[in-house]
Amino acid sequence: MHIVMTGGTSGFGQEAARRMAAAGHSLTIGARGRGADNATTRFVRLDLEDLASIDAFAEAVRRGAPVDALVLNAGLQLAAPERMANGIEKTFFVNHLAHVRLLHRLLGDLAPGTRVVLTGSGTHDPAEKTPVTPPDHADARRLAYPDTDPTLPRAPRKQAFRAYSSSKLACIMIARHLARLRPDLSVMAFDPGYVPWTGLGRANHPIIAALVSIILPRTMARDRSSTVPLSGGFLADLATAPVYAEERGTYWSVRKPNLVAIEPSTLARDDAAAAKLWEDSLALLGLA
Numbered sequence: 164m165h166i167v168m169t170g171g172t173s174g175f176g177q178e179a180a181r182r183m184a185a186a187g188h189s190l191t192i193g194a195r196g197r198g199a200d201n202a203t204t205r206f207v208r209l210d211l212e213d214l215a216s217i218d219a220f221a222e223a224v225r226r227g228a229p230v231d232a233l234v235l236n237a238g239l240q241l242a243a244p245e246r247m248a249n250g251i252e253k254t255f256f257v258n259h260l261a262h263v264r265l266l267h268r269l270l271g272d273l274a275p276g277t278r279v280v281l282t283g284s285g286t287h288d289p290a291e292k293t294p295v296t297p298p299d300h301a302d303a304r305r306l307a308y309p310d311t312d313p314t315l316p317r318a319p320r321k322q323a324f325r326a327y328s329s330s331k332l333a334c335i336m337i338a339r340h341l342a343r344l345r346p347d348l349s350v351m352a353f354d355p356g357y358v359p360w361t362g363l364g365r366a367n368h369p370i371i372a373a374l375v376s377i378i379l380p381r382t383m384a385r386d387r388s389s390t391v392p393l394s395g396g397f398l399a400d401l402a403t404a405p406v407y408a409e410e411r412g413t414y415w416s417v418r419k420p421n422l423v424a425i426e427p428s429t430l431a432r433d434d435a436a437a438a439k440l441w442e443d444s445l446a447l448l449g450l451a
């Protein structure tokens with residue numbers, strides 16, 4: 164298979180890429196820093212903070228070999244709120260809007276049967292009671308411009324956390340919406356559980372990030388704490404294993420040592436809100 168991937172340069176995404184390449188698949192990885200191309204893997208420049216870079220990456224993919232699986236795994240988590248030069252909140256832009264743009268650019272070229280995997284997170288679901296402030300809504304305009312959002316938490320750290328959980332909610336809703344828009348594709352969302360020792364905590368001081376990686380797995384439900392090999396293996400399976408060839412927006416979540424299909428949060432199951440999220444996101448990107 165030919166797998167096109169974001170977020171394949173670090174954390175469990177890098178592990179998934181390594182496994183898929185070792186299994187004989189060919190990969191095109193969108194990367195900010197250039198990796199070293201080899202017989203199975205090609206690195207193409209992609210900065211998800213930059214619309215021109217996203218469009219150029221999409222064009223390179225469209226000119227290349229047909230895509231069998233599109234794995235949208237890149238993501239960031241900030242310690243304090245940040246805005247892009249265009250004024251849009253950065254977490255929502257990189258984790259959600261940038262991937263919507265990429266999807267929009269590539270959709271017309273994806274043949275029936277192509278898999279699309281979007282990495283979400285259990286933090287999207289208030290019922291999971293994670294340490295990350297949960298979402299209050301999936302209104303794209305208010306998430307893009309939080310200063311216009313009356314529900315914005317006061318504390319900057321909570322604002323950053325909620326931006327993260329909301330962006331992951333958006334990824335799960337887009338998976339469900341895409342499955343309705345293109346029932347010929349195999350679409351799924353992935354919750355890797357909590358995976359310590361990845362780059363996700365890099366916005367924090369390294370000592371804080373290390374402490375979180377050590378302490379959190381000891382304080383949370385044992386089956387929700389994962390590892391790079393376990394979640395990387397599951398992500399590779401979703402993209403390539405025959406058993407996941409006909410998914411219609413399923414939410415796959417790690418319950419160590421298993422990967423289980425579960426219902427996402429109540430907000431995530433609001434199909435009308437997901438359709439609006441897609442349309443509003445395209446409008447924010449100037450594509451509607």
Ligand SMILES: NC(=O)c1ccc[n+]([C@@H]2O[C@H](COP(=O)([O-])OP(=O)(O)OC[C@H]3O[C@@H](n4cnc5c(N)ncnc54)[C@H](OP(=O)(O)O)[C@@H]3O)[C@@H](O)[C@H]2O)c1
Nearest residue numbers: 170172173174175210211212237238284357358361362363
């Ligand atoms: N770790 C967890 O507990 C956990 C839990 C739930 C969900 N997730 C999600 O899982 C995914 C992978 O996270 P991880 O924990 O493996 O973290 P990670 O090690 O920090 O990996 C993040 C990946 O996203 C890429 N990325 C970030 N910003 C980018 C940009 N502007 N342009 C292009 N690529 C960009 C990074 O590229 P560089 O190598 O260039 O930085 C890296 O490949 C993320 O979507 C995250 O939200 C993680």
